[in-house]
Each structure stands twice: as C-alpha cells, then as structure tokens.
Amino acid sequence: MGERRLVKALWRCQLLSLAALVLPLTGALVVGALLLLPVGLGSLLLPRAAAALRRRSDRGRTRAVGWSGGTVSPPGPLPRRAREVLGDEGFWRDLRWAWLEPLTGGLLVGVPLCLFWYGVFGALVQPFVWRELGDGNWYGFVLVESIGSALDAALLGLGFMAGGLALAPRVLAGHARWSRRALSVPYEQELNLRIERLTGTRADAHDIQAAELRRIERDLHDGAQARLVALGMTLEKATLLLDSDPEAARALLSEVRAVSERALQDLRELVHGVLPPVLADRGLGDAVRSLALDSFLDVEVEVRLPAGRFPAGVESAAYFAVAELLANAAKHSGAGEVRIALDHDGAVLRVRVADDGRGGADPSRGGGGLLGVRRRLGTFDGTLALDSPPGGPTLATLEIPCASSSPKTSSSSGTV
Amino acid sequence: MRVVLAEDLFLLRDGLTRTLEEHGFDVVAAVDNAPELLRALHEERPDVAVVDIRLPPDFTDEGLRAALQARREQPGLPVLILSQYVEQLYAQELLAGGEGAVGYLLKDRVTHTAQFVDAVRTVAGGGTVLDPQVVARLLARSDARGTTSALTPREHDVLKLMAEGRSNAAITQALHISESAVAKHTASIFAKLRIDPSPDANRRVLAVLAYLRR
Numbered sequence: 001m002g003e004r005r006l007v008k009a010l011w012r013c014q015l016l017s018l019a020a021l022v023l024p025l026t027g028a029l030v031v032g033a034l035l036l037l038p039v040g041l042g043s044l045l046l047p048r049a050a051a052a053l054r055r056r057s058d059r060g061r062t063r064a065v066g067w068s069g070g071t072v073s074p075p076g077p078l079p080r081r082a083r084e085v086l087g088d089e090g091f092w093r094d095l096r097w098a099w100l101e102p103l104t105g106g107l108l109v110g111v112p113l114c115l116f117w118y119g120v121f122g123a124l125v126q127p128f129v130w131r132e133l134g135d136g137n138w139y140g141f142v143l144v145e146s147i148g149s150a151l152d153a154a155l156l157g158l159g160f161m162a163g164g165l166a167l168a169p170r171v172l173a174g175h176a177r178w179s180r181r182a183l184s185v186p187y188e189q190e191l192n193l194r195i196e197r198l199t200g201t202r203a204d205a206h207d208i209q210a211a212e213l214r215r216i217e218r219d220l221h222d223g224a225q226a227r228l229v230a231l232g233m234t235l236e237k238a239t240l241l242l243d244s245d246p247e248a249a250r251a252l253l254s255e256v257r258a259v260s261e262r263a264l265q266d267l268r269e270l271v272h273g274v275l276p277p278v279l280a281d282r283g284l285g286d287a288v289r290s291l292a293l294d295s296f297l298d299v300e301v302e303v304r305l306p307a308g309r310f311p312a313g314v315e316s317a318a319y320f321a322v323a324e325l326l327a328n329a330a331k332h333s334g335a336g337e338v339r340i341a342l343d344h345d346g347a348v349l350r351v352r353v354a355d356d357g358r359g360g361a362d363p364s365r366g367g368g369g370l371l372g373v374r375r376r377l378g379t380f381d382g383t384l385a386l387d388s389p390p391g392g393p394t395l396a397t398l399e400i401p402c403a404s405s406s407p408k409t410s411s412s413s414g415t416v
Numbered sequence: 417m418r419v420v421l422a423e424d425l426f427l428l429r430d431g432l433t434r435t436l437e438e439h440g441f442d443v444v445a446a447v448d449n450a451p452e453l454l455r456a457l458h459e460e461r462p463d464v465a466v467v468d469i470r471l472p473p474d475f476t477d478e479g480l481r482a483a484l485q486a487r488r489e490q491p492g493l494p495v496l497i498l499s500q501y502v503e504q505l506y507a508q509e510l511l512a513g514g515e516g517a518v519g520y521l522l523k524d525r526v527t528h529t530a531q532f533v534d535a536v537r538t539v540a541g542g543g544t545v546l547d548p549q550v551v552a553r554l555l556a557r558s559d560a561r562g563t564t565s566a567l568t569p570r571e572h573d574v575l576k577l578m579a580e581g582r583s584n585a586a587i588t589q590a591l592h593i594s595e596s597a598v599a600k601h602t603a604s605i606f607a608k609l610r611i612d613p614s615p616d617a618n619r620r621v622l623a624v625l626a627y628l629r630r
Contacts, residue, residue: 281476
C-alpha cells in the first residue's frame with residue numbers, strides 16, 4: 001500500500017519531467033509565431049500555437065489538482081484573433097510557464113528521478129559491468145575496483161533508490177504547489193471571474209424562483225381553486241334541491257365530497273412539488289431513500305452524511321437533482337439497477353448516481369430537466385458531472401460546497 | 417375500547433374524539449403534542465393510539481417517531497397514524513417490525529366515518545391498515561416491474577383491497593361480488609404469486625405487502 005503510493009509518485013515525477021522536457025517545443029512554436037507576426041504569417045499561426053500551449057497548460061492544471069488536490073483558477077477562454085491573444089493576460093502567463101517549467105518544475109521532479117535511476121544503475125547494472133568501466137570508477141563516494149566495493153556500491157545504490165522513492169511524494173506535492181501558483185490567474189482577475197459567475201447564477205436563481213412561483217400560482221388556480229369554485233356551485237345547487245328533490249341533493253353532496261377530496265389531493269401534490277414532506281421532516285438522506293422506494297427500478301441507497309442538516313436550499317437542490325437523475329434512468333437508460341451514494345467530506349456534499357443502463361446520455365442536451373438541475377445547482381456553486389459512454393454504465397456526480405448545520409435530527413447510515 | 421388520541425388542531429381533535437365516542441370507544445386521553453403523547457401511552461396503556469404524524473414541538477414527523485418509540489417499549493401496541501400525505505418510507509418503518517397492529521391513513525379518510533372506525537378496530541385487533549394511496553403506488557411499481565402481470569383485472573382489484581388490510585367481508589362489499597367469489601380470487605392470487613395462504617388475516621396482509629415491496 002505505502003510502497004505503491006511511492007512508486008506511483010515516482011512514476012508521476014517521471015511523466016512530469018518528460019512533459020517539462022517537451023514543453024519548450026510548444027513554447028518555441030509560440031515564440032516562432034510571435035516573430036512571424038510582422039510578416040503577417042504570424043497572425044495566422046499565433047492563435048493555433050496559443051491554443052496548443054493552452055492545452056498543455058490545462059493538462060498541467062488538471063494534473064496539479066488531480067494528483068495533489070487544491071484548486072487552480074483557470075484563465076478565461078482564449079481569444080480567437082491574434083491581436084486579442086496578444087492582449088490576453090492568460091496567454092502570457094502560459095508562455096512564461098512554458099519557459100520556466102523545465103527550469104523549475106522539471107529540475108524539481110528531476111531530483112528524486114536522478115536519485116532513483118542513479119540508484120538503479122548502482123544496484124542493478126554496475127555489479128555486472130564494473131570491470132569494463134576501467135580505473136578510477138567512482139560510484140558516489142565509493143571507488144569501485146573490486147567485487148567487495150561493487151557490492152558496497154550496490155548497497156549505496158539501493159539507498160539512493162529508496163531515497164528517490166521516499167522523496168517523490170513530497171517533491172510531487174511541491175511541484176503541484178508551484179504549478180498552482182504558476183498556472184492560476186491572479187487574485188484580482190479571479191475575483192472578476194467569480195463576480196461574473198455570481199452575476200449569472202444570481203440571475204438564474206431569480207429566474208428559477210420566479211418560475212417556481214408562477215408554477216405554484218398556476219397549479220393553485222387550475223387545481224384547488226377551480227375545484228373549490230365548483231364545490232361552491234354544487235353546494236348551491238344541492239341547497240336548492242334539498243326540499244324538492246332530496247335524492248338529487250344527496251347525489252350532489254356525494255359529488256361535493258369527491259371534489260373536495262380531489263382538491264386536497266391537488267394541494268398535496270403541489271406541496272410535494274415545492275417541499276417534499278420527508279425532506280422537510282428528515283433531511284436529505286431519508287428523502288433520497290424515499291425516492292428510492294417510489295422508483296420502479298431497484299435502487300440501492302448508501303448514506304454517509306453527518307448528523308445534522310444542510311442548508312434548506314442545498315438539500316432541496318440535491319433532492320430534485322437526484323429525483324431528475326432517477327427519472328432519467330427509469331425513462332431513457334433501460335437500467336435495472338441504480339446505486340446512489342451520498343457523502344460529505346466536511347466541505348462538499350457529494351451525491352453519486354450510477355445506473356447499469358445503456359449510457360449515451362448527453363449532458364448538454366439531456367432534455368430541459370438536466371439543464372434545469374445544472375442551473376439550480378449552479379446557484380449554490382454546485383456542479384453536475386455526467387459520465388455516460390455509449391453502452392453504459394452512466395455515472396452522475398453532483399457536488400455542492402456546503403457545511404452541515406448543527407444537529408437537529410440525526411440521519412443514520414445504511415441501505416434501503 | 418380505550419383510545420389515546422394525539423392531534424394538535426383543536427377542531428380535528430374535538431371532532432375525532434366525538435366520532436370515536438359515538439362509536440363506543442373510550443377516549444382516555446386527547447393530547448396535542450409528542451411528549452404528552454408518550455406520557456399518555458406510558459400511563460394509560462390504551463388498546464389503540466390514533467396519532468397525527470405532525471405534532472408540536474417541531475411539526476415534522478414526531479407523531480410517528482413517538483409512536484415507534486412507544487412500540488419499542490410496549491411491543492405490539494396498536495397505532496394508527498394519520499397524515500396529510502402518505503410516504504412509502506414511513507409506511508415501511510411502521511411495518512418494519514412485522515408484528516402488525518399498525519395503520520397508516522390519509523387524514524381525509526376520517527370523513528368516511530364507517531371506514532375510519534373500521535380501521536381503528538382492525539388496528540386495535542392487531543391487524544394492518546394501509547391507505548389506498550400507499551397500496552396504489554406499491555401496485556403501480558409491481559405492475560411496472562411485471563411481478564403482478566399474471567393476475568386478471570378482477571384479481572388485481574382484490575389484491576389491492578387485501579393489501580389495504582380489508583377483510584374478505586369488506587372486499588365483498590366494496591366490489592359487489594359474493595363471498596365465495598372473493599375466496600376463489602384470493603386463492604388464485606396466492607397460487608399465481610406463490611404466496612403462502614395464511615389463515616391468519618394479518619399475516620395475509622403482511623405477506624401480500626412483502627410481495628409487493630419486492
């Protein structure tokens with residue numbers, strides 16, 4: 001377990017060093033395009049070269065975050081025209097990184113690699129070839145001139161290998177730190193991006209709320225309200241018939257009862273659509289279990305949430321997202337089994353919905369439903385990632401950054 | 417028969433008390449919150465408790481939680497839960513012990529006095545009563561999964577009423593068919609679904625529900 005982690009870190013250092021070695025090629029491409037700008041050819045080449053460089057830097061960002069955690073604020077999208085590229089701060093940042101990375105990140109990851117490979121040479125290669133290496137052959141501080149000293153050198157080599165391995169994770173983390181700094185947009189620009197995003201999601205929140213109110217108004221108007229009017233009219237008719245035709249009046253009254261039951265049912269459905277009772281009573285875990293029981297599919301739910309509740313809006317957004325994903329699985333995927341897992345790592349609420357259906361769900365289309373789910377999650381800085389290759393299976397992961405509130409009702413873990 | 421009633425709205429509590437007393441029940445305590453409900457159940461040891469699911473102090477599901485807690489202390493204590501909405505999860509929690517003597521009905525059902533009083537009696541007698549809405553959703557699920565596709569439409573109707581906890585006599589009345597026809601249908605249902613035809617009425621309900629929840 002521990003050794004595997006070390007080997008993995010070393011392997012990643014190796015990948016990073018190779019990536020750093022070839023990075024100047026892309027950097028040179030960009031510089032070439034810049035130099036060709038005066039003769040016109042450059043304005044054609046530059047956007048492409050910049051895009052190629054951006055792909056490299058994006059990969060750098062993904063690696064830094066994926067391997068060592070933390071966050072990197074990516075720059076805004078690259079402009080398409082050469083003139084705008086020249087004015088783009090992110091482009092110059094990428095270019096600077098392309099030339100600095102081999103000298104900084106590349107050298108950094110080179111340390112454990114040199115140790116390790118030098119160790120490999122000393123421990124596994126030199127014992128067989130030391131005779132051919134001639135006189136004055138030093139390995140580290142050992143002069144290799146006999147079988148005994150070759151064995152000493154081999155031991156030393158093993159030490160170097162171990163040292164390289166032991167150093168690899170720390171160096172990898174340091175490299176990620178440097179990459180995060182080199183590849184993140186500056187704080188001020190990040191704030192601007194964030195303001196832009198917040199403005200968008202705030203508008204979404206308003207729209208969602210307005211649409212919700214409109215829906216409630218319409219449902220009340222067409223449902224309970226209309227039924228109550230009909231009820232009043234039927235009661236009026238029954239009152240008039242009470243003396244002349246008691247039988248007819250009785251029939252009308254039983255009709256009144258049926259209509260009043262329908263009106264109650266309408267109200268119930270309306271409430272369920274706004275704030276599902278189990279969600280209000282018990283919170284997210286049990287509400288998702290309740291969804292599972294209502295689904296026609298075999299749904300397994302695993303809840304690993306802290307005791308206590310999440311903010312009402314977060315619970316609601318997560319609940320309706322799961323409801324939509326379950327409905328999609330039932331309608332389109334042809335899945336038989338769905339597994340839902342909920343957990344919270346102290347900062348992020350994570351819900352995974354996996355089905356064994358035929359996949360091929362398109363996150364950008366996916367009907368209005370998924371789009372609505374995305375917008376609703378967006379107002380809480382939440383995200384929905386959909387991994388659905390053709391042929392399946394489909395895995396949807398939604399994440400909402402949030403803290404759990406003080407315990408009110410506890411939610412146990414277990415499966416339904 | 418001694419009843420403890422828990423309902424926070426005065427009008428409903430009053431109405432329910434009167435309805436129950438008119439039908440020969442003795443309402444020994446009518447309370448309006450969960451802590452008092454627990455105390456009343458503990459002190460009075462009633463034959464049946466009729467409990468609104470949403471009670472003070474939190475107005476969530478403390479009626480249900482109080483009832484389940486009381487049943488842990490007094491196993492088999494008959495409890496009929498009333499609610500403005502029905503949830504499969506809560507039905508499952510009530511049925512989880514497998515010992516019956518539980519009921520779960522929409523509040524609207526109390527306006528059908530005869531059926532409501534029947535339900536209270538059934539639960540008090542150790543039976544199981546489930547709201548038609550709970551059963552309808554269970555059946556819709558079974559139909560969609562094809563586990564009840566072997567049944568004729570009539571058998572389907574009978575199965576629904578059985579799952580609601582109705583007796584053969586009640587099914588006879590509801591479907592306007594003879595008692596022997598009901599017996600024939602139930603036998604056929606049990607054979608087709610491979611459910612053990614238990615002579616005990618409550619076991620029969622639980623077996624049917626267990627099948628539908630598969």
